[in-house]
Amino acid sequence: xxxxxxxxxxxxxxxxxxxxxxxxxxxxxxxxxxxxxxxxxxxxxxxxxxxxxxxxxxxxxxxxxxxxxxxxxxxxxxxxxxxxxxxxxxxxxxxxxxxxxxxxxxxxxxxxxxxxxxxxxxxxx
Numbered sequence: 001x002x003x004x005x006x007x008x009x010x011x012x013x014x015x016x017x018x019x020x021x022x023x024x025x026x027x028x029x030x031x032x033x034x035x036x037x038x039x040x041x042x043x044x045x046x047x048x049x050x051x052x053x054x055x056x057x058x059x060x061x062x063x064x065x066x067x068x069x070x071x072x073x074x075x076x077x078x079x080x081x082x083x084x085x086x087x088x089x090x091x092x093x094x095x096x097x098x099x100x101x102x103x104x105x106x107x108x109x110x111x112x113x114x115x116x117x118x119x120x121x122x123x124x125x
Contacts, residue, residue: 005039005040006038007037007038007039007040007080007081008079008080008081009081009083010083010112010115011083012083012084012108012111012112013084013085013111015083015084015085015086015108016083016086018085019071019083022069022086023069029045029060029062030062030071030086033060033071034081034083037073042058045061046058050097051102052105056075056076057072057073057074057105058073058074058075059071059073067088068089069088069089070085070088070089070097071083071085072085072086072105074109074112077113078116078120080116080119082108082112082115082116084105084108084109084112085101087101
């Protein structure tokens with residue numbers, strides 16, 4: 001896909017501010033994964049987030065200085081990438097995404113769908 005066909009990337013809620021708080025090497029990893037998604041590709045570091053029925057909600061994880069950082073985004077809305085949540089995994093027990101974060105992601109996914117619906121409605125001839 002040529003650069004002229006790069007999909008727009010929208011940040012829902014506080015996801016952009018949260019991403020900006022990540023360490024620089026982690027921001028670069030997430031930024032590359034998002035750029036690849038904008039070009040219609042899947043980053044090697046991205047994996048499906050369980051519990052969202054299909055491969056449309058993905059997460060990128062990166063470890064830095066003993067901590068784990070995650071960014072969750074969706075590509076299931078045609079022509080756009082939506083970043084839903086960026087956070088540091090605090091729990092030392094298991095790799096599962098905490099229920100509070102999953103609830104936040106679900107709510108932001110609905111907000112992304114609403115935003116996408118408004119965009120496509122506004123661009124309909």
